[in-house]
Amino acid sequence: MIEKMLEKIKQAKSIVIIGHVTPDGDCLGCQFGLKEIIKDTFNKKEVYAIGEESQTLAYMGKLDTVSDKVVKESLVILVDLANMERAADKRYNTGVDLIKIDHHFNSEEVGSLCYVDCNVSACAEIIARIAIENDLVVSADAATSLLTGIITDSGGFRYTGVSNETFKITAFLLERGADIVELNKKIAMVSYNELKIKGYVIENMKVTDTGFAYCVITKKTMEEYHVIYEEASNAVNSLANIYGYPVWALILEKGSEYRIRLRSNGPRIDLLANKYGGGGHKLASGCRIYNLKEVYQFSADADEVVREYKRKEA
Numbered sequence: 194m195i196e197k198m199l200e201k202i203k204q205a206k207s208i209v210i211i212g213h214v215t216p217d218g219d220c221l222g223c224q225f226g227l228k229e230i231i232k233d234t235f236n237k238k239e240v241y242a243i244g245e246e247s248q249t250l251a252y253m254g255k256l257d258t259v260s261d262k263v264v265k266e267s268l269v270i271l272v273d274l275a276n277m278e279r280a281a282d283k284r285y286n287t288g289v290d291l292i293k294i295d296h297h298f299n300s301e302e303v304g305s306l307c308y309v310d311c312n313v314s315a316c317a318e319i320i321a322r323i324a325i326e327n328d329l330v331v332s333a334d335a336a337t338s339l340l341t342g343i344i345t346d347s348g349g350f351r352y353t354g355v356s357n358e359t360f361k362i363t364a365f366l367l368e369r370g371a372d373i374v375e376l377n378k379k380i381a382m383v384s385y386n387e388l389k390i391k392g393y394v395i396e397n398m399k400v401t402d403t404g405f406a407y408c409v410i411t412k413k414t415m416e417e418y419h420v421i422y423e424e425a426s427n428a429v430n431s432l433a434n435i436y437g438y439p440v441w442a443l444i445l446e447k448g449s450e451y452r453i454r455l456r457s458n459g460p461r462i463d464l465l466a467n468k469y470g471g472g473g474h475k476l477a478s479g480c481r482i483y484n485l486k487e488v489y490q491f492s493a494d495a496d497e498v499v500r501e502y503k504r505k506e507a
């Protein structure tokens with residue numbers, strides 16, 4: 194599979210790399226890292242990373258803008274994208290060929306080649322592994338992008354999927370020039386307002402009887418705290434790791450809907466997200482609701498997930 198993928202990359206006139214909407218460090222890390230690796234390995238190839246920018250991750254670089262014609266003439270590579278509905282550029286299906294690299298459980302099978310490994314915590318780990326096993330050129334910038342993906346999606350090497358291979362790959366990326374201290378500093382920095390909204394989340398969290406903790410942040414609250422959506426959404430783990438509350442969520446108003454960022458440190462929550470039309474990983478998922486009244490049903494369902502988990506654990 195990887196051999197065929199590399200052959201397609203080698204043969205392509207140009208390449209367009211697309212991730213998901215509201216990109217995180219892993220998505221952008223894969224886009225920038227893979228772009229750099231392909232450019233450096235296959236000389237003179239035109240490679241573009243397109244999609245959505247992230248203001249809070251702007252330090253990672255700027256995405257490209259490309260015409261429809263360029264996409265049509267390109268091999269499109271999807272990274273860190275489970276379901277096509279969340280593609281950050283809807284032209285993904287208009288290229289000469291489509292391949293996908295992902296790490297989500299229940300990832301949609303699309304394209305002529307689809308490489309999914311849901312055992313790793315970050316998609317960047319797969320790209321780094323492909324680069325190592327195939328002697329691709331990994332510059333310091335590419336290593337930095339990929340390590341950003343690994344650190345952010347693994348919660349700093351703390352989540353399921355972190356393995357001895359993660360550390361071997363990390364060692365390789367450090368050898369190639371990624372500066373883990375600088376990177377961690379950048380990842381950890383928050384604005385004054387972002388810190389304040391974290392305070393709001395802790396102060397205003399609600400809990401259910403059995404152990405689901407959540408907080409709703411409306412657009413009005415974001416305005417009051419002078420934070421953009423991304424800064425508010427970064428507060429999700431302010432509700433993490435409370436004894437007795439193994440499932441938590443941040444519910445954020447966005448446009449005409451509410452995005453639910455759902456997290457767990459025990460019970461499986463992807464099935465709950467599926468019930469609301471979303472998905473993700475067993476312990477980190479997301480979905481949407483369309484009005485605040487649905488929060489009651491959602492929290493009751495989340496409470497039930499916790500109840501079932503605690504019953505089995507008892």
Ligand code: AMP
Pocket residue numbers: 217275276297453454455470471472473474477478479480481
């Ligand atoms: P997030 O809370 O945005 O970090 O998302 C956590 C995980 O859930 C990621 O792996 C996402 O791909 C996935 N996810 C988030 N929102 C959705 C959605 N609406 N549909 C499917 N998967 C989602």
